[in-house]
Amino acid sequence: MAIIAPELSQMTQHRRLVAVEPEVPGVDPTGTRGKILRAALNLFAERGYGGASVRDICTRADIQLTTLYAHFPSKEHVLAELVRIGHDEHQRALREAMLQAQPDPAQQVAALMRAHVASHCQYPVLAVVANAELHALSAAAAAPAMELRRRSEMLVAEVILRGVRVGTFQVLDPLLALTAIGGMGLRVAHWYTPDCGKTVKEIADAYAEYALRLLGAQQ
Amino acid sequence: MAIIAPELSQMTQHRRLVAVEPEVPGVDPTGTRGKILRAALNLFAERGYGGASVRDICTRADIQLTTLYAHFPSKEHVLAELVRIGHDEHQRALREAMLQAQPDPAQQVAALMRAHVASHCQYPVLAVVANAELHALSAAAAAPAMELRRRSEMLVAEVILRGVRVGTFQVLDPLLALTAIGGMGLRVAHWYTPDCGKTVKEIADAYAEYALRLLGAQQ
DNA sequence: AAAACAAACTAACGATCGTTTTGACTTTGC
DNA sequence: GCAAAGTCAAAACGATCGTTAGTTTGTTTT
Secondary structure (H helix, E strand, C coil): CCCHHHHHHHHHHHCCCCCCCCCCCCCCCCCCHHHHHHHHHHHHHHCCCCCCCCHHHHHCCCCCCCHHHCCCHHHHHHHHHHHHHHHHHHHHHHHHHHHHHHHHHHHHHHHHHHHHHHHHCCCCHHHHHHHEEEEEEHHHHHHHHHHHHHHHHHHHHHHHHHHHHCCCCCCCCCCHHHHHHHHHHHHHHHCCCCCCCCCCHHHHHHHHHHHHHHHHHHH | CCCCCHHHHHCCCCCCCCCCCCCCCCCCCHHHHHHHHHHHHHHHHHHHHCCCCHHHHHHCCCHHHHHHHHCCHHHHHHHHHHHHHHHHHHHHHHHHHHHHHHCHHHHHHHHHHHHHHHHHHHHHHHHHHHHCCCHHCCHCCCCCCHHHHHHHHHHHHHHHHHHCCCCCCCCHHHHHHHHHHHHHHHHHCCCCCCCCCCCHHHHHHCCCCCCCHHHHCCC
């Protein structure tokens, strides 16, 4: 019991996620816009959207209050941009994985799962905020991200359904299996750190194996 | 593509969780304390801790501002109580499952997974708030819940490790498998509703099967 | 050198935040 | 029948909220 405690603690004992640099893909971190997005991402992850004030964001970004409003029309737009970037990056990773995968459902599921996990390992803070703070956006502001999410789900669903149809997968309820596969990958962002003792490849490969086992893939 | 869209949408297209009655186990919902906890649970789920004001909670609970402070010393204590109840209920469900399970690691994992899923289906709003709003508590206020979480993880970890030791499970990294199993169950709270077309038993049984497959259990 | 422009500054707006005070009214248990 | 506890009502506390107006600074264009 005492043997497993330290490793378990490091991986799962934290209130939201472990301290990681809040990187935002496709944004220059030295520019004012990048500084705002990074500071906001950090604070939204730490305190939630409602718990982080615009002044807090500007203090951490080392800019003045009005400078933020020169780049974003409102606080909500800052979160909306982060959510959009997060879902964009995730969708891009999935599509790229599909393009490079062999046309075998098992290999496609493995490639999708590896991309899913790797994306959550590379941008864990962004993934957590994009998922956990989505509710703070109005329906209109959240719509683009919701649409991206829908497309991502359909992408994976189609692969799974095809695998079931051609006999590669043996699973009673394919869509229920999809929820399980999606859920397990999402959670990685909450405990992964670069120094967690495992490489991204190790985690991604393991999770890909889990997904195939879960689907009852023939070995 | 169009065939799977409606079912997928109902299960996964929402910003946080679907509309469900915010039930709180072990609390009289007609009493003032119960009304406060239910109203707070509902609003924390909808808007987050920082986005729900004490006045909002009192309005929804149909009480005066002063009455809330007669029952709780602060807003943080209301969340802390919800978080504690949520983790308590979850831990209780896991322990009860272990007590009734046969001493076979595979049957124990299946029982734990069924309890894990059933708990998240019975109190989805509570589960979401207890997990997603934990970061809003101070370290001291979150400590009891963190301790409960640690014990729950160790409970499952021990069963998995014993199963690997005796050859019931075939998995390279048992603790990594634990994160996957835990994560997939957590996510159920975000999409389950009583009228989602599946019974709790169906979902719990399916997820238990997924967990055993993931662990490479011998059939 | 002058004009034009965007970015960052100081200061403040009204609204709302969590919490407290004071006091009267109603219900409950001994 | 009466103290105790619970609830309502209204107001207010200082602090902080998201946002804006107006001014200064620095750079580019003419």
